[in-house]
Amino acid sequence: MNLQVILSNFALILFVAMVLTGVIWFLDIFYFARQRRLAADTALVAFDHRNATLAADGIKTDNASRHAIEAALLRQPTWIEYSGSFFPVIALVFVLRSFLYEPFKIPSSSMVPTLVIGDLILVNKFTYGVRLPILNKKIIEVGDPQRGDVMVFKYPKDLAQDYIKRVIGVPGDKITYENKRLTVNDKPVQYTSMDDYLEDDSLEYHQQFTENLPDSSHRILNSKNKRALDLGSVDNFPHREACVYSYEKFTCIVPEGNYFMMGDNRDNSADSRYWGFVPNKNIVGKAFFVWMNLGNWKRIGGIH
Structure with a gap:
């Protein structure tokens, strides 16, 4: 080590x-x-x-x-x-x-508009089971991640880093992403258009939608000038054979014991599209509350 x-x-x-x-x-x-x-x-x-x-x-x-x-x-x-x-x-x-509960600080814009840079969040450590500290080995079953949960996990390519993304696919799910739209288990996810979102850090406007997953609804952002997928950034990750990629589309079947994660800032997020699935052993906990943002006190509140 x-x-x-x-x-x-x-x-x-x-x-x-x-x-x-x-x-x-x-x-x-x-x-x-x-x-x-x-x-x-x-x-x-x-x-x-x-x-x-x-x-x-x-x-x-x-x-x-x-x-x-x-x-x-x-x-x-x-x-x-x-x-x-x-x-x-x-x-x-x-x-x-x-x-x-464990505190974390949001370092990037990959989860905008749900979470912004500088948000100080609390993560529930027992929602997905009680784990031994340091070893992160589950010893008591409590529950499993659900679609739509905002989850903190150890980055599969570097366990020293903690990442935060949204659960899009659970074990056994078939996830398709085409033209910046999701299909889960062959059922197209419904989207509702919202007013454009002005990102404070970049001062750029992004298209904003409500994404209605089978188990939850939340806001996402898309950038008009970016493609849905950058094939050149796709790694050779474990269970890569469970995914099929093309120029504007990919389909993955989530392996047992793994989860498919995506950032809400879809075109500005390095996530499971590029580095693969998150195994159960990497899970840290469920993000549920913003307890402080020194630059914007109105940020304090629950995470959806």
Whole structure:
């Protein structure tokens, strides 16, 4: 595992930090604290014996020093004190991110108009099953991705990268894309024209439609000056034999245990059309909420 992968895997960093601080916290409770108590008791016995001797000789003793000696010997070293303070916080964050909700930031325009650059989103980690952190292995079945879901997953060509796209095809589906229109299982998807969309970053107008998949409706964008498919960008991906490409059309049958993903900004999205299917083992979770966008507070809300 190279340094770039390690640095990009925040869950791994959190896990290592949790283990290190947890071990120190555990050792302090069951070993270091007892050693400090033993040292303090030994020092206090010696202190009390000396004071008794002085008192017998008629010399006044200072009992306040006894408390200072005890406090000094029982005090945690700085490195143990900080580890004990950080451990519960790190453990809580690790559990929340691994099994409940994880935050992400949208870095590109491939999901416009649903998600824009700068959106800070929350991803539900248990909707599609409970997975072991770091290994991302499913251990409890809960549910499966559905057509229309906005899903975060590990990019099949580089597992260090997290991608976000919309689920268009589930296992067994026949997906056809021709003239910028989808057909799912030989049933044409219905489109409703909307007002053109002005993209803030490029200041370009795009054709906007409501796309009515069998299970959901959402908005998509098309660019008038771009083709439906760039054959030169199609990779030789796993299960490539399940797809048939032509100049303006392709048809794919989604293999078992895989999903076909597309961006809502159809002509500005590198997705399953080009790099292939997303296997179940790559799934991170379902995006469901925009919790902040520093450039536009009106963006806060649910994801559809």
